[in-house]
Amino acid sequence: MMHNAPSLTARSFMSLKHVLLMVLKKQSATGYGITKWFDGPLGYFWDTSHQRVYRALAKLHEDGWVRFDVVPQQGKPDKKVYEVTPLGEKALNDWMLKPLPLPQVNEPYLVKLFSADLRYIDALIAEARARLADHEALLADYQKVEQMYFADSEQTPEQRIMYLTLKRGLIYEEGNIRWASEALATLTKIDEELKKNG
Structure with missing residues (x-):
């Protein structure tokens, strides 16, 4: 039932911990090194902040899922290099074997459209146009990654x-572009009809 479901924040944090375990399974890294993954390939399908990464790392260490070695640096603060523990390996294995629920959808722009308030038609058109441009730019980025790494x-x-992760992004953005184009065309036509009819 709904009241027994974990909060969005709790679900996201739990998932972030598993994302970090996956990164550290590929290679040991500092907290800063992990955040660079989110500035690069992971950032295309997982959004988080550096602060959340460091909080999640602290929780992973507290739970015994990761350990770290302190590496001295000349002229800089010592750095912590994290790696997955056997307990973390088990947690990651359990997570990998468990089917995941479909993600919940929260689309603020759809809420705006659902209001169907014609007073905001100009703003809705402007936002549709901006969203179309953003999706086209993101698709172009995905296509560059495809050519660079998967050609x-x-x-x-x-x-x-x-x-498959990149293909998901390509197909998703192609769909977004089709929908945003249709939304822009529909809103523009409605605006023209309103102006014509006074």
């Missing part, structure tokens, strides 16, 4: 699996 037909099985 080679001789991919390893692991690369082919990773490619």
Whole structure:
């Protein structure tokens, strides 16, 4: 039932911990090194802040899922290099084997459209136009990544699996562009009819 479901914040934080475990399973890293993943490939499908990453790392360490070595640096503060513990490996394995629920949808722009208040038609048109441009730019970014990393037909099985994440983004943005184009055309036509009819 709804009242027994964890909050969005709790679900997101739990998932972030598993994302961090996945990163650290690939390679040991500092907190800063982990945040760079979110500025790069992970940022295309997982949004978080540096502060949340560091809070999640502290929680992972508290739970015994990661450990760290302190590495001295000349002229700089010592750095912590994190790695996954056997307990963290088990937690990650359990998470990987458990089916995930479909993500919940929260689309503020759809709430605006659902209000169907014609007083805001100009603002809705402007936002539709901006959203279309943003989706087109993001699709272009995905296509660059595709050409850079996945153009080679001789991919390893692991690369082919990773490619699925990018394909999800490509298809998603293509759909967003189609929808935003239709929304812009519809809103523009309504605006023209309103002006014509006075």
